[in-house]
Amino acid sequence: MLPDEDAELVASCRAGDLSAFETLVKKHQTRMFTLAFRVLGNQEDAGEVVQDAFVSAYRGLGKFRGDAAFTTWLTTITVNLARNRLQQMVSRRSREVCSLDDPIPGCGECNKANDPPSAGPSALELLEREEIRQRVQGCINGLEPGFREALVLRDVEEYSYGEIGTMLSLAEGTVKSRIARAREAIRACLKRVVGEF
Amino acid sequence: MDHDSIRHMLSEYLDGAVTPAEKLLIETHLKECCDCRNALRELEKTIHHVRNLGEVEPPPWLAVKVMARVREEAGRKKGVLRRLLLVPLRWRVSVEAVALVFLSVTGYLVYQNVSSEMKQIVPLSGVIREESAPSVPPPAESPKVPEARAPQVKRPPAATEGKQGAGPAPLTLPEEPFSDSRQEEFEPLLPSPAESPLMAEDRGMDDYRMQERSSAKSASPPAELSFPEKEQRAPSGIVRKKALPSTGVEVLRLEIIVADADSAQRKIEREAARYGGIIVRKDAHLAGERGLVVQLQRKAVHGFIEQLKQLGSVRGAVSEAPEGTPVVEMYLAVTTGQE
Numbered sequence: 001m002l003p004d005e006d007a008e009l010v011a012s013c014r015a016g017d018l019s020a021f022e023t024l025v026k027k028h029q030t031r032m033f034t035l036a037f038r039v040l041g042n043q044e045d046a047g048e049v050v051q052d053a054f055v056s057a058y059r060g061l062g063k064f065r066g067d068a069a070f071t072t073w074l075t076t077i078t079v080n081l082a083r084n085r086l087q088q089m090v091s092r093r094s095r096e097v098c099s100l101d102d103p104i105p106g107c108g109e110c111n112k113a114n115d116p117p118s119a120g121p122s123a124l125e126l127l128e129r130e131e132i133r134q135r136v137q138g139c140i141n142g143l144e145p146g147f148r149e150a151l152v153l154r155d156v157e158e159y160s161y162g163e164i165g166t167m168l169s170l171a172e173g174t175v176k177s178r179i180a181r182a183r184e185a186i187r188a189c190l191k192r193v194v195g196e197f
Numbered sequence: 198m199d200h201d202s203i204r205h206m207l208s209e210y211l212d213g214a215v216t217p218a219e220k221l222l223i224e225t226h227l228k229e230c231c232d233c234r235n236a237l238r239e240l241e242k243t244i245h246h247v248r249n250l251g252e253v254e255p256p257p258w259l260a261v262k263v264m265a266r267v268r269e270e271a272g273r274k275k276g277v278l279r280r281l282l283l284v285p286l287r288w289r290v291s292v293e294a295v296a297l298v299f300l301s302v303t304g305y306l307v308y309q310n311v312s313s314e315m316k317q318i319v320p321l322s323g324v325i326r327e328e329s330a331p332s333v334p335p336p337a338e339s340p341k342v343p344e345a346r347a348p349q350v351k352r353p354p355a356a357t358e359g360k361q362g363a364g365p366a367p368l369t370l371p372e373e374p375f376s377d378s379r380q381e382e383f384e385p386l387l388p389s390p391a392e393s394p395l396m397a398e399d400r401g402m403d404d405y406r407m408q409e410r411s412s413a414k415s416a417s418p419p420a421e422l423s424f425p426e427k428e429q430r431a432p433s434g435i436v437r438k439k440a441l442p443s444t445g446v447e448v449l450r451l452e453i454i455v456a457d458a459d460s461a462q463r464k465i466e467r468e469a470a471r472y473g474g475i476i477v478r479k480d481a482h483l484a485g486e487r488g489l490v491v492q493l494q495r496k497a498v499h500g501f502i503e504q505l506k507q508l509g510s511v512r513g514a515v516s517e518a519p520e521g522t523p524v525v526e527m528y529l530a531v532t533t534g535q536e
Contacts, residue, residue, distance in 0.1 A: 016271075018264070018268060018271060020265065021264075021267060022260070022264050022267075025260050025263050025264060025267075026260050029255050029259055029260055029263070030252055030253075030254060030255055031252070033250045033253055033254075033255035033259065034253045037253045038250065038253075043253070043256070046253075047255065047256055047259055050255065050259060051259065051262055051263050051265070051266060054263040054266075054267065055263065055266045055267060055270060058271075059269060059270065059274075060269045065293060129512055131250075132246070133250055133251070136246050136247060136250060137250065140247070151247065154212075155247040155248050156247065156248065156250065160246075161212075176208070176209055176214065179208060179212075180205060180206075180207075181210035182207050182210065183240055183243055183244060183247075184208070184240070186243050186246075186247065187239050187240055187242075187243040188238075190243060190246065191239065
């Protein structure tokens with residue numbers, strides 16, 4: 001489906017066509033859910049954030065000027081809501097927040113990073129498994145919220161630095177720095193978790 | 198550019214976000230630095246792992262829940278829009294203010310109108326007078342009766358001094374007497390020929406009060422036009438709704454002495470109806486005395502009085518009425534006594 005189709009659907013929504021908005025929801029829900037899940041680290045919160053994001057988008061259709069793609073606008077809403085939710089989560093477990101060098105909270109497997117590398121399957125084989133994916137997600141979860149958003153938007157959603165800066169209201173240099181530090185942190189985390197790359 | 202700076206730029210280098218000069222410097226450094234080459238390789242793998250995390254399928258209920266909330270939101274928005282757009286608050290307040298002012302002004306005007314009319318309604322005084330013309334002055338060309346010749350009743354001494362007074366005064370009949378044979382020429386005075394005097398009794402006193410209202414505003418009638426005091430004290434008469442249209446009414450007062458006042462009254466009513474007259478008022482008094490006010494066409498008066506004479510002894514006098522007065526109003530005092 002082309003971006004122009006999104007614009008047409010948005011126009012239909014503005015005219016009161018709820019089925020058009022339902023089409024938009026079905027089209028973008030997977031991407032938004034993935035984004036929210038990568039940022040938040042759990043499906044329950046991701047589901048609630050995505051619901052809020054779509055409802056907010058429906059309320060704000062009148063403000064959507066079409067300067068950017070609908071997906072970019074929707075992603076911005078989702079990321080902002082995910083950030084708010086993440087801050088609430090962080091504040092709830094503020095004592096559990098640790099530095100990037102600490103064991104990853106909420107990831108039992110990741111906490112085995114301090115253990116010596118096992119003599120099992122190679123790292124490449126592990127990465128191909130779902131288990132490794134969970135560990136990568138665990139490493140992402142260990143990032144601070146601002147770094148997490150930037151990393152997900154860049155490496156999961158593949159937005160440009162400029163787009164990410166617009167979405168997060170950050171300077172492009174800040175975005176580059178955050179992404180670089182986040183990648184470095186993930187690399188270090190994965191090295192600890194799965195051993196040698 | 199030193200080693201640490203190159204290490205920090207490796208992320209941007211992988212994204213192709215460095216300038217050509219920075220790219221040249223980085224690549225030159227990588228050829229010389231083994232640690233940076235290892236770091237670059239690990240960073241590539243890290244990005245690869247993150248990008249290959251793949252999509253996460255949302256729960257199947259997600260779209261359903263989203264649309265349920267969106268429909269609820271749409272309904273709420275539509276309701277709010279309907280309230281706000283159709284009846285904006287400032288418009289509604291304005292409309293209510295205008296309506297309030299309109300109702301107030303209308304109510305005030307209605308009150309003024311009703312109040313002025315209520316002031317014109319006076320209590321029934323028991324005085325029966327001729328039905329006056331409209332209170333506005335008559336046109337100049339209309340014949341105006343001088344005050345000296347205004348309709349008046351010269352009551353006989355018997356009427357003012359009671360039955361114990363002198364003998365019956367000579368009865369002056371209206372002009373143009375005629376016999377009963379001309380009765381068919383009478384123009385009925387009743388609104389409807391089928392309407393009997395008894396039907397007229399069913400009507401309320403309000404109509405009479407309304408008639409009295411206009412005449413009360415005019416000058417008080419001469420004393421000669423007033424009826425006996427006892428009649429004024431007992432204004433229990435029933436009136437006809439419509440009086441005779443006339444500019445002046447000749448008033449004739451008669452006293453009929455009969456053996457049975459009730460029976461005589463009924464007969465008088467029948468005769469009045471037969472002669473096309475109107476029972477304007479009926480009074481019942483103590484001691485069996487009855488009072489009737491009857492309006493008749495002048496030409497029917499003679500025959501009517503002849504019928505009264507058959508009921509009993511008739512006494513009374515007729516005033517000098519203005520010429521051409523078409524209607525004669527007769528006050529009939531029916532008393533019980535020796536004929």
